[in-house]
Amino acid sequence: MNQPFNGRTAIRGAIMVMGSTYVTYALGMLTSILLARTLGPDDFGRYTYMVWMAGLLIMFSNNGLTTTVIRFASESLGRSSPENASSIHGWLRRRQLACVVLVGCLFLVAMPWFKPAGWDGHLAVFAAVVLVAAIAKAMFLFDVSVAKGYGLFHVEARSTVTMSLLSIAAVLVMVVMKAPLLAYLLLFAFVSVGYVVCSSMMLRKAGVRPSREPVDPATLARLKRHLGWTVLLTLAYAISNKSIETWMLNAMVGSAAVGYFAIAAALTRGGVDLLASGLATVLMPMMGHAFGKGGQEGVNAIMANAMRYFAFIGLLLAGGGALVADSAITLLYGAEYKAVVNPLRVMMIVGGFTMIGGAFNALLSTTDNQHLRVGYVLFSILSVGVLSVLLIPRYGLNGAVAAHAISEVLIFTLMATGVSRLLKLRMPWRELGRMLLCALMAIAVALVPMLLGGINPWTELAGGLIYAAVFVLGTVMMRAWRAGDIQHLDALLQRYPALAGRMRGRLQRWADGLPTDGVH
Numbered sequence: 001m002n003q004p005f006n007g008r009t010a011i012r013g014a015i016m017v018m019g020s021t022y023v024t025y026a027l028g029m030l031t032s033i034l035l036a037r038t039l040g041p042d043d044f045g046r047y048t049y050m051v052w053m054a055g056l057l058i059m060f061s062n063n064g065l066t067t068t069v070i071r072f073a074s075e076s077l078g079r080s081s082p083e084n085a086s087s088i089h090g091w092l093r094r095r096q097l098a099c100v101v102l103v104g105c106l107f108l109v110a111m112p113w114f115k116p117a118g119w120d121g122h123l124a125v126f127a128a129v130v131l132v133a134a135i136a137k138a139m140f141l142f143d144v145s146v147a148k149g150y151g152l153f154h155v156e157a158r159s160t161v162t163m164s165l166l167s168i169a170a171v172l173v174m175v176v177m178k179a180p181l182l183a184y185l186l187l188f189a190f191v192s193v194g195y196v197v198c199s200s201m202m203l204r205k206a207g208v209r210p211s212r213e214p215v216d217p218a219t220l221a222r223l224k225r226h227l228g229w230t231v232l233l234t235l236a237y238a239i240s241n242k243s244i245e246t247w248m249l250n251a252m253v254g255s256a257a258v259g260y261f262a263i264a265a266a267l268t269r270g271g272v273d274l275l276a277s278g279l280a281t282v283l284m285p286m287m288g289h290a291f292g293k294g295g296q297e298g299v300n301a302i303m304a305n306a307m308r309y310f311a312f313i314g315l316l317l318a319g320g321g322a323l324v325a326d327s328a329i330t331l332l333y334g335a336e337y338k339a340v341v342n343p344l345r346v347m348m349i350v351g352g353f354t355m356i357g358g359a360f361n362a363l364l365s366t367t368d369n370q371h372l373r374v375g376y377v378l379f380s381i382l383s384v385g386v387l388s389v390l391l392i393p394r395y396g397l398n399g400a401v402a403a404h405a406i407s408e409v410l411i412f413t414l415m416a417t418g419v420s421r422l423l424k425l426r427m428p429w430r431e432l433g434r435m436l437l438c439a440l441m442a443i444a445v446a447l448v449p450m451l452l453g454g455i456n457p458w459t460e461l462a463g464g465l466i467y468a469a470v471f472v473l474g475t476v477m478m479r480a481w482r483a484g485d486i487q488h489l490d491a492l493l494q495r496y497p498a499l500a501g502r503m504r505g506r507l508q509r510w511a512d513g514l515p516t517d518g519v520h
Contacts, residue, residue, distance in 0.1 A: 020157030025269075027164040031171050032266060033332050035184060036259070041336060043181045045255030046116040048262035050130055050185060052246050053114060054192075057134035058141065059238035061103045064230025065096045066145035072223050073149025083211070084219060089146050090210030091220075092227075096142050100135055107131065114247075117255040121182065129185045133192040140192075143199035150208055159198035167191045229371045236377040240407075244385055245400040248392045257397045263333065264343035264401070268321075268351045306359040308431050312480075315439040316471055318352020321345075323446055324464040327457040343401040350405045354412040360419050372422070376415050383407040431480045438474030442467045 036044045069092045076085040111127055119126065140159070147155035170187055203209070215223065242265055249257045325344045329337055364373045384407040391399030420427050446467035449459040475481065 020161050024160040024164045027168045029266065029332075031168055032263070034171055034175050036263070036333050036337065038175050038178075039181060039184075041256035041259050042118060042254075045250075045257070045259030045262070046119060047181060047184060047188075047259075049116045049246070049250055049255065049258050050126065051133075051188065052243075052258075052262065054130045054133040054137070054188075056238055056243060057103055057107055057130065058138045059234055061100045061134065061138040062096060062141055063099060063234045064227050064232075065092050065099070066141055067230050067234070068092060068223060068227045069142070069145050070149045071226065072219065073146060074151070076219070077150065081216075083213065084216050085149065086209065086211035087213045087215045088219070088223065089208070090212050091215050091223075093142065093210045096138070100138055104131055104135065107134075117250045117258070125182065125185075129189050132189040136189075136192040136196045140195040140199050143196065143203055146208060147199070147203060147206075150206075152202075152206055152208065155199055155202045155206070158202065159195055162198055163191055163194045166194065229374055233374045233377055236374060236381055240377055240380040240384055242404060244381075244388050245392065245404055248388050249397065249400055252393055253396045257400075260337065260340045260397055261343065261400055263329075263337065263340045264347050267328070267344055268347040303359060303363050303425060304428055306362070307356050308428050308435075308481075310356045310359045311432050311435050312475065314352040314355025315435055316352075316468060317355075318349050319439055319443055319446070319467045319471065320464045321348035321352070323467055324460045326455065327460045331457070339397060343397065346401050346405050350408050354408050357412045357415060360415050363423070364419065369419075369423070372419065376411055379414070380407055380411045383410055434478045434480040435475055438471050438478060438480065441474055442470035445470050 035047060039047065069089060072088045073085040076082070076088060107130070108127060111123060115123060115126055144156040144159065147153070167187070170191075171184070174183055174187065214220075242261070246258060246261060249261055322345045325348065326341050329340050329344065333340065361373060363369075384403055387403035387406055388400065391403050393399070395402070419425070446463040449462040449466070453459045
């Protein structure tokens, strides 16, 4: 199967992935809110800790296999070699199954040192829930990675939306029945199994099957080198991605602090990280396809656009999210979760500011520079580990948030400067600088309602809307875009002929005054 990776496919894929991602996220957040209000901070902290533990095992099980299958399957299709793509699928699938078994055995040995704080249930229950959920979701994520390599973005979209709807329906019933913590944990494991059932059925229907035929020797050599670095990268990322902070909070502060930290991280993930991930899921196969056809030059052209788009969305979400954090937490979770507000503000601002890092990560994965990503993430582990040891025992939750924020900004700064110089990227400094200036101006204007009317839900909502409006209009007035962006927007609007007809003249006048290269 050879899926085209043109501009229209990219836009359609991005919309499908991001749309389903946000539907899934919204349903997941509703589940989180119901659980938090029903279970209370302590039991909710234990639930989120076990979900985190399952996620950690998933990353260890899949290590670099998912990224590698996206990269090399899409590259093989770009070179018109679907047979090699199928062989790559099979070669990596066999190794994934071996990794799942190994990680499961290691978890059983180490389990006593990782149980949730205050857990009074049997360790066998803890182990069973975590292992079943981790194994099922690991297999699901490998399946959807294969699908992305083939350009079948609907596999992830339909699977996640279907299972999220079933999950929230079950949770609503259990809330009415006043079910205990264990019931929600069993549901978590059951839903995880449902994910892999859905993805497997859709891949078979699409005719995407692994092959036991040998991979082309030249490709296999490159694949092994890429996989080796990606394994190190993923394992390092699994440890650096809030894992040290979560484990130390559980061990030193208590389960409630784990819940507070998880809520702030989850809201940030929905506001910033999920969108970056959705864009990256389309960006990576696009870059892989471009690298297969034209090498580094074609990838750099895509990267120049990606940096501007990531920066715009990240700044938009960072400012708006920080402004409405207080009211959002009170409305959604209640006054007993007030401790989440400041951690959420910090994470939203840092996440938005560093969102471009997602584009750099996709670039390094696509251009055989995984060793650089490994170096950055290893340094991240070192920095967040040292900061956590220094700050968490003394400052608790605030120390964990500070350790995370300082480390994220430091690593992003090093990556942006180092990668741009090494790969000779032509950075769109003019557009990026103008977007940042627009964000600062928008923040200043958005704070006016709060200064005049005090901090309350209405002034926070007004501030968030004002920030978004001023920021978006500011990027237009200050010419932070280029002509190609307007052409992409016009192509997207063609799906809505009436709107496209009214907007075409204005878009053309706007595009006429913009530069064509957009890189200075």
